[in-house]
Amino acid sequence: MRKKKCTMSIPEIIKMYESGSRTVEIAEQANVSARYINSVLQSNDVTRRPRGSWLRQYTINENYFKKVG
Numbered sequence: 001m002r003k004k005k006c007t008m009s010i011p012e013i014i015k016m017y018e019s020g021s022r023t024v025e026i027a028e029q030a031n032v033s034a035r036y037i038n039s040v041l042q043s044n045d046v047t048r049r050p051r052g053s054w055l056r057q058y059t060i061n062e063n064y065f066k067k068v069g
Contacts, residue, residue, distance in 0.1 A: 007031045013040055 008016075008030040016026050023041070025036040041048065 005031055006036070010040055010044065013037060014046055016046055017041060017046060 008026075010051045013026055013030065016029075017023065019039075023034045027037045030037070
């Protein structure tokens with residue numbers, strides 16, 4: 001089995017992800033696949049963002065139209 005030629009350390013990958021970078025962006029910079037980045041994050045118990053969350057501009061207040069009283 002070939003060893004991956006990752007150009008970043010694991011703490012660097014985690015720091016980039018937690019600062020808001022996408023896994024695809026990190027993978028391009030680290031010279032590995034996005035799947036490898038996902039496995040690194042999963043094996044280090046990093047909380048993943050929901051899929052497509054970077055597209056959402058607004059949050060929804062579920063209680064906005066409920067009556068008070």
